[in-house]
Amino acid sequence: MKQILIVDDSRTVRDSLKFFLKEGGYDVLEGADGVEALKVLETARPNLIITDVNMPNMDGLTLLENVRKSPDHKFIPVLVLTTESQQSIMEKGKALGATGWIVKPFDSQKVLAVIKKVLGG
Amino acid sequence: MDQFKQVFVEEAEELLGTLEDNLLVLEDSPDDRDLIDAVFRVMHTIKGSAAMFDFKGIVDFTHVVESVLDRVRNGELTVSHELIDLTLKSRDHIQSMIGSPSDVTPEHEATSAVLIGALEKLAGTEKKAPLPSVKKVQNDEDVECYSLYRILFIPDREIFFSGTNLIALLEELQDLGEYSCYAYTSSIPSLAEYNPEMSYIRWEIYLTTKASLNAVKDVFIFVESSCELEISSLVEASELPDCLGEEKRLGEILIGRGLITPEELSDVLSTQKPVGQIMMENGLVSSTDVESALHQQQTERKLREKQGGERENTIRVKSEKLDSLVDSVGELVTAQARLSQISSQYDDPSLNALAELIERLSTELRDNAMGLRMVPIGTTFSRFKRLVRDLSNSLGKEMTLVTRGGETELDKSVIDKLNDPLVHLIRNSIDHGIEAPEIRAEAGKKREGTVSLVADYSGANVIIQIKDDGAGLDRERILAKGREKGLVGPDENLNENEIFKLILQPGFSTAQKITDVSGRGVGMDVVSKEIESLGGSIFITSTVGKGTTISLSLPLTLAIIEGLLVRIGDEKFVIPLASVQACLELGQEDREAHREKRLFPFRGGMVPYIRLRELFLDRRELPDREHLVVTQTENGIFGIVVDEVIGDYQTVIKNLGRLYKNLQLITGATILGDGTMALILDLNKITALAKVESTASL
Numbered sequence: 047m048k049q050i051l052i053v054d055d056s057r058t059v060r061d062s063l064k065f066f067l068k069e070g071g072y073d074v075l076e077g078a079d080g081v082e083a084l085k086v087l088e089t090a091r092p093n094l095i096i097t098d099v100n101m102p103n104m105d106g107l108t109l110l111e112n113v114r115k116s117p118d119h120k121f122i123p124v125l126v127l128t129t130e131s132q133q134s135i136m137e138k139g140k141a142l143g144a145t146g147w148i149v150k151p152f153d154s155q156k157v158l159a160v161i162k163k164v165l166g167g
Numbered sequence: 168m169d170q171f172k173q174v175f176v177e178e179a180e181e182l183l184g185t186l187e188d189n190l191l192v193l194e195d196s197p198d199d200r201d202l203i204d205a206v207f208r209v210m211h212t213i214k215g216s217a218a219m220f221d222f223k224g225i226v227d228f229t230h231v232v233e234s235v236l237d238r239v240r241n242g243e244l245t246v247s248h249e250l251i252d253l254t255l256k257s258r259d260h261i262q263s264m265i266g267s268p269s270d271v272t273p274e275h276e277a278t279s280a281v282l283i284g285a286l287e288k289l290a291g292t293e294k295k296a297p298l299p300s301v302k303k304v305q306n307d308e309d310v311e312c313y314s315l316y317r318i319l320f321i322p323d324r325e326i327f328f329s330g331t332n333l334i335a336l337l338e339e340l341q342d343l344g345e346y347s348c349y350a351y352t353s354s355i356p357s358l359a360e361y362n363p364e365m366s367y368i369r370w371e372i373y374l375t376t377k378a379s380l381n382a383v384k385d386v387f388i389f390v391e392s393s394c395e396l397e398i399s400s401l402v403e404a405s406e407l408p409d410c411l412g413e414e415k416r417l418g419e420i421l422i423g424r425g426l427i428t429p430e431e432l433s434d435v436l437s438t439q440k441p442v443g444q445i446m447m448e449n450g451l452v453s454s455t456d457v458e459s460a461l462h463q464q465q466t467e468r469k470l471r472e473k474q475g476g477e478r479e480n481t482i483r484v485k486s487e488k489l490d491s492l493v494d495s496v497g498e499l500v501t502a503q504a505r506l507s508q509i510s511s512q513y514d515d516p517s518l519n520a521l522a523e524l525i526e527r528l529s530t531e532l533r534d535n536a537m538g539l540r541m542v543p544i545g546t547t548f549s550r551f552k553r554l555v556r557d558l559s560n561s562l563g564k565e566m567t568l569v570t571r572g573g574e575t576e577l578d579k580s581v582i583d584k585l586n587d588p589l590v591h592l593i594r595n596s597i598d599h600g601i602e603a604p605e606i607r608a609e610a611g612k613k614r615e616g617t618v619s620l621v622a623d624y625s626g627a628n629v630i631i632q633i634k635d636d637g638a639g640l641d642r643e644r645i646l647a648k649g650r651e652k653g654l655v656g657p658d659e660n661l662n663e664n665e666i667f668k669l670i671l672q673p674g675f676s677t678a679q680k681i682t683d684v685s686g687r688g689v690g691m692d693v694v695s696k697e698i699e700s701l702g703g704s705i706f707i708t709s710t711v712g713k714g715t716t717i718s719l720s721l722p723l724t725l726a727i728i729e730g731l732l733v734r735i736g737d738e739k740f741v742i743p744l745a746s747v748q749a750c751l752e753l754g755q756e757d758r759e760a761h762r763e764k765r766l767f768p769f770r771g772g773m774v775p776y777i778r779l780r781e782l783f784l785d786r787r788e789l790p791d792r793e794h795l796v797v798t799q800t801e802n803g804i805f806g807i808v809v810d811e812v813i814g815d816y817q818t819v820i821k822n823l824g825r826l827y828k829n830l831q832l833i834t835g836a837t838i839l840g841d842g843t844m845a846l847i848l849d850l851n852k853i854t855a856l857a858k859v860e861s862t863a864s865l
Contacts, residue, residue: 055208058175058216065171100211102204114328121364123330129215137392145330146389151218163389166335 048165049073051090053083053097053109054127059150063096066154070161080104084112087119094165096148098127099135107135107142114143123164175216179265182209186258190251197246206254207236213261225264228279232257235290244290253289257282313344314400316383317463318372321395324365331390333366339386344376345469349462351455371459373401373466401463417443420460427451486579489540496529496536497819501838503529504817508841533817541723542582544622544631545573550586551593555618558597565604565615566597572622577629581701581721585631588694592633592717593618595691600637600715610712612636628703628745629723634716640709645669667707667715671695702834704801704851720801730837731796732816732845733809735779736787739845741818741837742796742807746850749797750812758793767806769797776806777857779848782832802854820847832856 050072054060064074075090077083079101095113097106106126113119123145128135136147148160186209193202214229232254238244260278318340322333340346351369355361374383380400387396418432427446435445443457452460503525510522548570559566577585601607601616608614621632642663649655649669661669669675673692698705703721722728730741731750749769753776757767766773776795780787794812798805820835827833834849 056212056216057178058171058219059212061174062171062219100208102208121327121330123332129218140329140392143329150215151221162335163339163386164330164332164335166332166338 047073048093051075051092051095053077055101066157070158080109095124110142194251231283235286316374317399319397320370322366323393326366326393343378348372500817540579541576542579548573569619575622588697591694596635600635628720631719636714639711730816730818732813734811741847746798751795753793753795774804778808800850800854805854
């Protein structure tokens with residue numbers, strides 16, 4: 047089963063994402079911010095990371111930079127959660143090595159379609 | 168989603184609590200960047216979460232507060248007493264809206280308006296901040312006609328460092344329609360300079376699809392900035408018939424791309440060498456350009472065939488004509504096998520060469536002839552949609568029919584005979600399987616029942632599954648009824664599949680109530696007879712409360728099989744090649760080692776074996792070395808021990824005739840090259856028998 051790490055400081059977002067992903071047949075790991083996510087990554091090697099941008103302690107883009115620098119994780123696809131108005135963040139994320147983005151608000155169909163796009167069938 | 172609304176309310180209240188504390192501290196130390204960030208984040212998070220549930224009132228309001236705080240964060244606005252005051256009021260307002268998030272009252276709206284006015288005045292943005300318009304992902308309506316796109320896709324060297332999976336991307340394109348992909352590998356450096364973490368390949372894809380240009384572009388949305396991409400529509404949907412009327416020559420395509428001029432083309436054409444080669448020699452285009460243009464030519468040719476094929480290039484033939492063609496091919500295959508055998512006895516190279524040629528041609532002819540009779544099962548499937556609709560109306564049940572694998576092809580004669588059994592099985596699933604909507608709702612299921620019809624290949628067989636999510640079969644009741652009707656002896660033990668299969672017996676019905684659809688016990692026995700006459704088998708699984716799955720396993724074709732010819736004593740037998748996994752030798756020492764258990768080690772596990780000699784009661788002395796054929800059957804993996812494996816053999820199946828129709832272990836016979844006969848073994852029956860015996864001896 048493919049494993050996905052969700053990083054978001056909002057429990058609402060994490061819980062609903064987790065629900066969608068489990069329905070979609072994925073295994074889910076969680077972190078509330080970049081620091082927690084890096085902690086999870088010390089022992090896990092998920093197939094995909096989905097991260098929010100604005101988070102306490104370490105934001106999503108810094109997390110992304112760290113992931114791309116890590117020899118173990120540099121090829122893991124990373125999807126950034128953004129809102130429609132944050133065009134600049136998509137570009138910034140792309141420049142730092144993000145694979146793609148999921149625009150908030152999202153529903154299950156949208157999330158799973160984007161994941162399929164990145165991970166394949 | 169409702170369970171998350173609760174999470175949202177709890178989380179938002181928690182966040183608003185910290186917000187209050189933070190705001191109060193911020194008032195005393197207005198330059199604390201971390202605090203400003205934290206305050207901003209609360210608004211951001213609440214807005215994001217609220218948007219997930221369409222709480223528009225909350226989203227709109229928090230958006231304004233967030234924008235103001237964003238300006239503070241960027242240093243465009245300083246923290247003032249007034250700002251803190253307004254933010255605190257906003258906080259209280261958000262809290263009261265969250266109390267009843269789904270219906271924001273007019274009072275709420277009024278307060279929102281007042282606060283927004285004050286905030287904007289403070290921030291100096293009198294104009295209402297534009298709200299993020301929620302853009303719907305909207306695919307342009309798919310054009311009903313095919314278009315041909317040429318996609319040139321050159322990923323940046325570093326593309327893998329963004330976690331992009333090129334295969335997934337190409338697969339996504341593949342899902343859109345008919346697709347041919349060419350990889351240009353000329354830029355891959357020598358091994359010494361090669362960096363495996365880089366992407367060197369240039370891709371050219373021809374896609375024939377009904378999807379719009381935007382839908383095709385959408386596939387590349389994440390990689391736009393890290394690749395060179397050129398998508399051109401070669402043939403517009405609307406102009407397709409005209410445009411494709413005349414096939415484009417290679418030169419025309421190159422001119423169309425602006426790579427050469429018509430004059431250059433006519434110059435080189437006069438030298439009468441292959442066009443592509445001449446142009447390369449003249450340095451007009453590179454070999455890659457020519458290759459690429461040839462690809463386009465090919466793809467367009469295919470598209471034209473496709474469009475043409477759908478319109479006129481079919482002829483209708485009476486199926487008897489096909490049958491007689493297949494019969495003749497069958498005879499030809501037998502004759503050819505004989506020729507091959509004779510030629511192997513003479514050491515004559517020209518005869519051998521001829522025999523090989525005939526063998527190849529007859530194999531090709533056989534495949535073509537069989538292919539003519541293969542029909543996708545989809546048309547049969549679609550007929551059932553109506554059946555399900557009518558049945559569910561008349562029974563007062565809510566139903567959907569899901570079909571999958573409609574493209575699976577089966578011999579026409581098999582499909583023709585399949586209609587009635589499938590009708591019976593579907594009727595039965597709906598009538599007995601699926602519960603009434605009220606009962607389903609009570610059991611916590613969706614009111615609407617689902618029956619799915621799935622076809623798929625499995626070796627030389629096609630598996631068709633009729634699956635319902637209804638009440639499932641009551642094992643005990645079926646068994647009791649079976650005993651009552653005398654179908655099961657008082658001491659007989661049956662496994663689950665055997666019990667469930669009782670429902671296929673004539674006159675068997677456990678339904679309490681007889682409806683006009685089913686329940687009379689007529690029909691289900693027809694199913695098992697028909698399937699068996701097709702050389703197929705039925706397997707039933709069921710879980711009470713979850714549903715029932717009936718699987719039909721059917722041979723792809725009735726006329727010819729690939730077989731493995733084996734010898735036992737003086738007799739020859741045929742084992743269907745599709746179920747053969749391996750052939751091994753069984754020497755004296757292996758027999759000694761596993762004498763008691765009749766097991767032998769295979770690929771890390773132990774596999775039971777059956778000695779056909781014993782099964783056929785041949786009591787002569789065993790040869791020194793035997794052969795063991797490992798087969799995959801519906802009863803699991805079994806080894807079949809024979810005296811000798813002779814080799815593979817194309818076999819025309821001859822029926823044994825009416826007198827032998829109750830023969831259990833043999834499915835048919837075939838005539839060998841030397842004119843003698845060999846029997847075709849029914850592995851499923853043989854292994855089932857062995858299973859029964861081994862359980863009995865326990």
